[in-house]
Amino acid sequence: MLAFGQFAVYELFVMKKFIPLFLALAGALSVHAKIVTQTAEYKQGDTTLEGYLAYDDSISGKRPGVLVVHQWLGLTDYEKHRAEQLAQLGYVAFCADIYGKGIRPQNVSEAGAQAGKYKSDRRLLRARVNAGLDALEKNELVDTKRVAAIGYCFGGTTVIELARSGANIAGVVSFHGGLDSPMPADGKNIKCKVLVCHGADDPFVKAADLAAFEDEMRQANVDWVLIKYGGAVHSFTQPRAGNDNSKGAAYNERADRRSWAAMKMFFAGIFHD
Amino acid sequence: MLAFGQFAVYELFVMKKFIPLFLALAGALSVHAKIVTQTAEYKQGDTTLEGYLAYDDSISGKRPGVLVVHQWLGLTDYEKHRAEQLAQLGYVAFCADIYGKGIRPQNVSEAGAQAGKYKSDRRLLRARVNAGLDALEKNELVDTKRVAAIGYCFGGTTVIELARSGANIAGVVSFHGGLDSPMPADGKNIKCKVLVCHGADDPFVKAADLAAFEDEMRQANVDWVLIKYGGAVHSFTQPRAGNDNSKGAAYNERADRRSWAAMKMFFAGIFHD
Numbered sequence: 001m002l003a004f005g006q007f008a009v010y011e012l013f014v015m016k017k018f019i020p021l022f023l024a025l026a027g028a029l030s031v032h033a034k035i036v037t038q039t040a041e042y043k044q045g046d047t048t049l050e051g052y053l054a055y056d057d058s059i060s061g062k063r064p065g066v067l068v069v070h071q072w073l074g075l076t077d078y079e080k081h082r083a084e085q086l087a088q089l090g091y092v093a094f095c096a097d098i099y100g101k102g103i104r105p106q107n108v109s110e111a112g113a114q115a116g117k118y119k120s121d122r123r124l125l126r127a128r129v130n131a132g133l134d135a136l137e138k139n140e141l142v143d144t145k146r147v148a149a150i151g152y153c154f155g156g157t158t159v160i161e162l163a164r165s166g167a168n169i170a171g172v173v174s175f176h177g178g179l180d181s182p183m184p185a186d187g188k189n190i191k192c193k194v195l196v197c198h199g200a201d202d203p204f205v206k207a208a209d210l211a212a213f214e215d216e217m218r219q220a221n222v223d224w225v226l227i228k229y230g231g232a233v234h235s236f237t238q239p240r241a242g243n244d245n246s247k248g249a250a251y252n253e254r255a256d257r258r259s260w261a262a263m264k265m266f267f268a269g270i271f272h273d
Numbered sequence: 274m275l276a277f278g279q280f281a282v283y284e285l286f287v288m289k290k291f292i293p294l295f296l297a298l299a300g301a302l303s304v305h306a307k308i309v310t311q312t313a314e315y316k317q318g319d320t321t322l323e324g325y326l327a328y329d330d331s332i333s334g335k336r337p338g339v340l341v342v343h344q345w346l347g348l349t350d351y352e353k354h355r356a357e358q359l360a361q362l363g364y365v366a367f368c369a370d371i372y373g374k375g376i377r378p379q380n381v382s383e384a385g386a387q388a389g390k391y392k393s394d395r396r397l398l399r400a401r402v403n404a405g406l407d408a409l410e411k412n413e414l415v416d417t418k419r420v421a422a423i424g425y426c427f428g429g430t431t432v433i434e435l436a437r438s439g440a441n442i443a444g445v446v447s448f449h450g451g452l453d454s455p456m457p458a459d460g461k462n463i464k465c466k467v468l469v470c471h472g473a474d475d476p477f478v479k480a481a482d483l484a485a486f487e488d489e490m491r492q493a494n495v496d497w498v499l500i501k502y503g504g505a506v507h508s509f510t511q512p513r514a515g516n517d518n519s520k521g522a523a524y525n526e527r528a529d530r531r532s533w534a535a536m537k538m539f540f541a542g543i544f545h546d
Contacts (some may be wrong), residue, residue: 230495258542
């Protein structure tokens, strides 16, 4: 094998044209990354919660941690897959369980009841999501100075509540989350950066709530960015939501792809700058 | 020098840790790119216009072209610098001249008069910006299937008018542009993708104009994205605007950096997918 010095001297002038090749090889190598996943119980008060951990075992050393908060259906394969995608990006990902071990709504009626319980009790919601954050940060692979949280729908609302609770993290990302707040003055507690990925045609986020959210961020001098995706309604990152916008919730491949890329760019800014 | 085959065999397993090095070297090499710049006269009707071309002479073959449209002060060093930045990214960049050769406002009063003339005559504005697009597309280095336009303030308004004129291009990006339209029905002519980078506290873009713009995009089924940057006012990409938000126009380094990155991601989507 060539020593690095020789490599640098002999290969420098052909480097530029080889860059795409190098990137392709890096991509090929990452396919062989060993993503380890496991369920993990933790507690909030006396309540047992069951989260899901994912990380790349082929990377050594501490790395950023990302908390993933579920939709109103509770922790499903959808969030687990997102955690695995985050692990492939080199992060330690942990899916929080807001509802509790074994509480996995089987239909929209059960989902509405569970989500409603926490949306009407923001103190409890904040306690639950902070318990998930603690569980993530206790993982020895996590660099606790570089932690973020992302959430979908109900989970989007939840990560903004995590920020409003004053969590000492780097950033939160909401994907089609509800943006209403019963306690807008709590915006002043926000210490982290906020990215909101929003479907421009989402009928479940009222214009008044959107305006109030913006004012909350403004008044509290938060570092925030809001992206509106044209043609996207609620649940735009969720393939199982179908493709009928008239239902108010539908998958939108374009907005899904763009919002994931925006999240990666946001992470680059908060973790690697 | 090692042949590629040897390189691949021997170096593959250390590739992953060398990627940052490769990228650093690529960055170092790009500094040696030879950016060629030149002023270029062209016509709209009987009026002579004087634009500014920039491209990297070390790249061979056709590449995407990007039209750059100036602020209300007319074509200045600011837009020329942006064109050079775009050339460094590998694009052929051409700064349009909307006002005409020699018409370079020296103060805000002259700037207001010139900008006002075109903002109140959108047909003329569209003719002028399309003349710039033609000039760019006539450049033999431009791949005319991959052309976009970006603009700042007045230029942001102008590139959206370019889209509304039905220009057959891939996309437009407005940075802190005015979003009003005297002819909102013209949204139906838009064939390209639209990215709007907007300061969330910009006092020069009225809430009603923003809402009308969104409705125009919605009604016309345009592929559009709007990004609101918290804490940013008008002119957030313009270092000469100072840092006093209370004036309504000020530089915002964070929003400048993020919007440039968003533009690059947008270009990746429209040029390279």
